[in-house]
Amino acid sequence: MNKIKILHCADLHLGAELSSLGSKAGQRREEMLMTFDGIVSICRKENVELLLIAGDFFESTGPDSVVVRSVKKALSEIPETAVAIAPGNHDYVSLDSPYADQDWPENVHIFQSGFDCFELPGKGVRVWGAGFTGTYVTEPLLGESGAPEDDLLNICVLHGDLVAENQSSNYNPVTPSRIRFSGMDYLALGHIHMRTEILHSGKTAYAYCGCPEGRGFDELGEKGVYIGTVMKDRAELAFRPVCRRKNLEVRVDIGGVSANNEAAAVVLHTLQQQFGETYADNLYKIILEGALDVSYSPDCTGVAARLENELYYVKIKDETHLQADLGALSRETSLKGIFVRRMLEKINAASGEPQKEQCRRALDIGLKAFDSEVKRNEN
Template sequence: MNQIKILHCADLHLGAELSSLGNAARQRREEMLMTFDRIVSLCREEKVELLLIAGDLFESSGVDIGLVHSVQKSLSEIPDTAVAIAPGNHDYISADSPYSEEGWPVNVHIFQSGLTSFELPEKGVCVWGAAFTGTYVTETLLQEPSISQDNTIQICVMHGDLTAENQTSNYNPISPVQIRFSGFDYLALGHIHKRTEILKSGATAYAYCGCPEGRGFDELDEKGVYIGTVYKGGTDLAFRPVCKRMNLEVPVDISGAATNQEAAAIVLHTLKQRYGDCCAENLYKVRLEGALDASYTPDCAAIAVRLADEFYYIKIKDETHVQADLSEFAKENSLKGIFVRKMLDKIDGCKAEEQESQYRRALYIGLKAFDSEVTLNEN
């Protein structure tokens, strides 16, 4: 059976500022480039025949020229791997695009505009793709291609936004119906940073591989690429983690803690227990939860300082509540009692979990205010 081994990656956003990481931003930018090098090494080690890069390899057209040269050099070191790049909405084709620089190796094909293809005749493969030529593409780039009806494997790489039929998008809208009638054996997608499973529409398999390295706490958990084989009418692809670090959002119950030192110790123990040997390497957003005595309000900045030497990056958010018998407070013939009763009524009337959480949080902050415990950073 004719087949080809591929690696599908997307959305590396090399050159991103990552300003939210402060002093760690420069190191993290270099680590993202190292992750790209790791993907290239994976192609070499596993004899990948076709590397598909589904857009936003670079953060923008204004990235450092040295970064572009580093990418070019890495790709030149896998001459036996054909590389297909479909520029996305961040690194779209333009006069000052990174793709306009000289020095791209001969094994790299960069799509320049609408849907076109190139052949890998010795592999029995036709590779299709299209490029963004501006920040926005409101009309689909997945025009129905003219595909031969022989046994040639048909693969497409594209940056775009999966939408329902007739739904609009500024980022190359692609519907499952279009995919069904495309005639492709595999459609490698980029743009959405959370990976999907390998999906099917008709005979066409398609997927987002997600980003290989999370850039913030909206890109959580393990990140990587898809690697495996594509053959006529099917795929055998598996997710492969490649990220240097994970962004993790973790709730930690600190019930009973009475000082910042105790709270920090509970956080440290919880993270070490949950993530083991690689615990220190990750980036954490920790949500403090649980019931605390009204006499103690966690100082998030102070707790983060106590943990700074234990982790690569950590930020703390206080979502604890006052340890209190609300039913007893509600019985009081006082301003506090009236406040508690009204807030409990609002909570009981909530239909959305997020709204209920907000009201409950407001209730506990209000109780601290009655005990003169609220500080300016209580929000």
């Protein structure tokens, strides 16, 4: 029975500016490149026969030449591993893109445009794919006619957007029916940065592996690749974490504290308890919550400053609320009393929990304004 060991990765976005990280941006750019080096190392150490890179390998069509040279050198060091790259919407094929270079290692195949395939000599495997040639691809790249019905394994790598039947997309729409009739044994997808489980449409297994490194707080948690064996009508693949750091969003109850240093201490203790010895290595978005006395409102910049020497990167958001007797306040004849009464009426009349929470937040901000406690906090 034909079988092949593969590693499926996507959306590395090498060369991304990461400007939101400030002074940490340069280090994180290099770490993302080091993560790719780690993927190559896995291929070498674990005898991966086929490395699939499903688009947005680079952040743009014109990445820094140092990044490109580093990538080419790394791939040249795994000559026994075939590498198939399907350019995506960020790093689409163009005359001046690195994909037009003639000095890629011999083991690397880059799909330049329409749906096509090549065979791996002696492996009994066809590798299919296609490349973006612009930012937008509205017509499906996955071929309508299925792969030949023979003994060869058929593996496909594509950057694309999984959509429902008859749904459109600007990023290579891929429908379950096209997957079902493709004749592929495995379809390696890129574009969506959150991984899926190994899915099936007919006899074809397919998946998004997600990105190997999160670039922001919209890409939370463990990131990695899929690795394993593909056989006829069967894919035995497992998720492998490879990220050097995780982006994490953590809610911390600081109820009862009365100063920034106390708030920072509670945050640090919470992270130590939740993430153990490696807590300091991650990038955190900390959301402060809990009831506070009117005498203290967290200064997000100040709390972050107290944590900067303890954590690799931290961003603070204040969602605390005042510890106040709203019933008593609503009975006051003052402007504050009128405001509280009106807001409580809005909360009671709100149609759902999200709307109620929005009104509660507006009430809290209003009370802080009455007590001159509103600060310019980081969001």
